Amino acid sequence: MIFRSLREWGREQIGLGPQENIPRAEATRRSSAFLVSTMASFLTPFMSSSVNVALPSIGRSLGMDALLLGWVASAFLLSAVVFLVPFGRVADIHGRKRVFTWGTVIYTLSSAVCALASEPSTLIGARVGQGAGGAMIFGTGMAILTSVFPGSARGRVLGYNVAAVYLGLSLGPFFGGFLTEYFGWRSVFAANVPLGLMIIGVVVSRLKGEWAEASGEGFDYPGSVLYGVSFIALMYGLSTLTRPAGVWWILGGILALVAFFQWERKAKWPIVDLDLFRGNTVFVFSNVAALINYSATFAVTFLLSVYLQHIRGLGPQAAGLVLVAQPVVMAVLSPAAGRMSDTMEPRIVASAGMGLSALGLGLLSFLREGTPMVFIVAGLVILGAGFALFSSPNTNAVMSAVERKVYGVAAATLGTMRLTGQMFSMGIAMLFLTIHIGRVALSEAGVPETLLSVRQAFTLFAVLCAAGVAASLARGKVR
Numbered sequence: 001m002i003f004r005s006l007r008e009w010g011r012e013q014i015g016l017g018p019q020e021n022i023p024r025a026e027a028t029r030r031s032s033a034f035l036v037s038t039m040a041s042f043l044t045p046f047m048s049s050s051v052n053v054a055l056p057s058i059g060r061s062l063g064m065d066a067l068l069l070g071w072v073a074s075a076f077l078l079s080a081v082v083f084l085v086p087f088g089r090v091a092d093i094h095g096r097k098r099v100f101t102w103g104t105v106i107y108t109l110s111s112a113v114c115a116l117a118s119e120p121s122t123l124i125g126a127r128v129g130q131g132a133g134g135a136m137i138f139g140t141g142m143a144i145l146t147s148v149f150p151g152s153a154r155g156r157v158l159g160y161n162v163a164a165v166y167l168g169l170s171l172g173p174f175f176g177g178f179l180t181e182y183f184g185w186r187s188v189f190a191a192n193v194p195l196g197l198m199i200i201g202v203v204v205s206r207l208k209g210e211w212a213e214a215s216g217e218g219f220d221y222p223g224s225v226l227y228g229v230s231f232i233a234l235m236y237g238l239s240t241l242t243r244p245a246g247v248w249w250i251l252g253g254i255l256a257l258v259a260f261f262q263w264e265r266k267a268k269w270p271i272v273d274l275d276l277f278r279g280n281t282v283f284v285f286s287n288v289a290a291l292i293n294y295s296a297t298f299a300v301t302f303l304l305s306v307y308l309q310h311i312r313g314l315g316p317q318a319a320g321l322v323l324v325a326q327p328v329v330m331a332v333l334s335p336a337a338g339r340m341s342d343t344m345e346p347r348i349v350a351s352a353g354m355g356l357s358a359l360g361l362g363l364l365s366f367l368r369e370g371t372p373m374v375f376i377v378a379g380l381v382i383l384g385a386g387f388a389l390f391s392s393p394n395t396n397a398v399m400s401a402v403e404r405k406v407y408g409v410a411a412a413t414l415g416t417m418r419l420t421g422q423m424f425s426m427g428i429a430m431l432f433l434t435i436h437i438g439r440v441a442l443s444e445a446g447v448p449e450t451l452l453s454v455r456q457a458f459t460l461f462a463v464l465c466a467a468g469v470a471a472s473l474a475r476g477k478v479r
Contacts, residue, residue: 050176079131103136177320
């Protein structure tokens with residue numbers, strides 16, 4: 001009786017209650033779309049946050065130096081950035097369900113290969129596959145929801161979808177640490193396989209129909225290649241900046257990016273709609289603020305995981321319990337921050353959040369070998385509060401700055417900024433570790449050198465967030 005009541009309550013929350021008078025086939029399609037999209041939204045952030053806790057164990061097991069270990073995290077992000085926009089366009093042309101399904105298949109198979117990898121190259125290659133599959137999921141899951149649900153229920157289901165993202169971020173450090181400590185780091189990747197198979201089963205058996213509003217239009221192959229090459233060159237150059245070749249890679253990436261924008265201006269079917277950026281100050285600066293914010297905050301879990309396990313000697317589970325403080329605060333405060341941005345200017349709320357993030361990062365830049373855990377948790381709580389105040393209002397500003405007909409493109413653009421920022425954040429962390437530690441196994445690195453890397457990275461991140469406040473305030477008024 002209790003379970004039946006809970007099920008009925010859940011159906012009412014997403015607009016499938018008995019009073020809705022929806023045909024059974026349509027109700028099944030909506031509930032299936034909600035289920036698979038929400039599970040997928042949980043899956044990818046859960047993987048990202050849990051893998052960061054497992055990285056020190058992976059390094060010890062496979063004998064990976066700091067640079068290679070950073071690529072275990074960065075390969076996923078770089079692949080997702082390279083493929084997100086092109087696969088979003090492919091989904092619009094050939095079908096969102098088709099791309100979502102194949103993305104889940106690729107992601108699941110790649111997770112299995114990660115769990116079985118015995119060489120660093122195999123693991124990093126499989127992470128590239130995970131990123132490609134993840135991009136196919138990112139670019140279609142939310143679009144399927146908006147295609148299936150009417151406007152009257154869309155806000156509710158999207159809210160639950162976002163909650164699933166934060167739930168994945170919150171549970172990742174704890175369960176990643178637990179799995180790593182008791183079952184080994186391979187179990188972190190293996191845990192994704194049954195969930196991926198479950199999603200595939202629901203899509204194939206219950207999610208009927210297809211959505212391809214751009215069917216018949218062309219695909220921009222030259223633009224996609226330039227887009228991917230630019231980000232690959234930039235990321236590789238950032239990771240090798242300690243050598244002269246790194247500068248040339250970065251310059252090459254910048255030139256490829258310039259060529260990409262020049263091409264997109266004249267392309268018949270561009271993969272990025274540049275019209276969104278012309279004369280839209282709110283949209284431009286909100287995306288810039290998102291890029292800066294994620295560039296300054298994403299690598300925090302990775303750096304603190306290294307600090308807690310390598311310098312403080314904590315096990316993966318204990319480190320995960322400390323790290324969970326930030327995403328828990330984010331999950332608790334994000335709904336309230338979103339409501340605040342409905343009554344206040346989003347730029348005010350988001351800018352205050354970025355200022356808090358700068359404060360939290362500044363505190364973490366003072367880490368020492370014997371820093372009290374209370375101090376570390378306090379820094380994470382402040383950082384989580386700042387991120388919560390920034391994220392929802394900034395998303396609100398982005399979506400409020402465009403017309404309803406381009407909501408999908410605007411959301412994809414913001415998603416690209418998020419992933420690009422995460423990628424650059426890991427690149428910055430890898431750069432400092434490479435400068436001070438070099439190409440040695442992280443487990444063999446000296447404590448003073450590792451601590452200096454962590455502190456300098458946090459200092460730069462705090463400066464980035466402080467500069468991001470200016471970009472956030474510069475966006476202008478939404479209302």
